[in-house]
Amino acid sequence: MASWNFGLLLGLLIIYDFIPANEGVEMSPMIIKQVKKLRLRCINQTGASAEIMEEFTRKREIPSFPEFKCFIHCMFDMFGLIDSQNVMHLDALLEVLPVEIHHVINGLIEACGTKKGLDGCETAYETMQCYINVNGKFIWDEIIVMLG
Template structure:
């Protein structure tokens, strides 16, 4: 028997159970607070690189027309949250890969071609972002394209961006 905070006697089991309960709540509160304090995506005069955005803008316009995705959905995915219920957005992502010739017929990203499109000062950032995103999963090309974007955004939500029109 030991004495609890109130001075009354409690068994070692009760004491341990109380501390585990308190510890569990602390972990839960910490996890919730960590999610609330996520850094916002980087958006400034130099990032995302304006010349990259300008280069891909015609592709994005073509893919918006082809898929019917809303510009709001592109912006929401890029700057806010990951959501999986927009098939048009997923197919927009596939279209962007296809028209810029960055994927093969199976929807696998050509890493070398992708790195060729990235400014040298951002290559290390891109490699770290994509290190765990090598083998796409999905039942079709749209799902596979979405898988890459979701993986990249999850890996580095601060530097991830989805190019839109």
């Protein structure tokens, strides 16, 4: 149970920057520091380069490099948002996010579910691409900032 709660907390961290500033959600510097550590860990595990991450954020285009696809999977996995069967569980965020943005998360869940790919990396990539297609403003302005 503790690992599940930790996963939810991490999930909240990954989307912290997706929450508009006027929503009144404050994250402690310690939590933000942990997200940055996990980001670095996933970069190191997948071989996604800092240049790829900077380009991704700057261009607002999701790269199709295999390393980047696996980076997305790694982050989802670290935050407990994708399981060992490569099924997304974005709904877990509803337990830790403010009610004011539940409609956004529910919209992503309803529209995207889990987009199946050839493997976990491809599944995470396709699902993230769907999230961007459905609500790109929310994804780019609030979430990607933290990962980039």
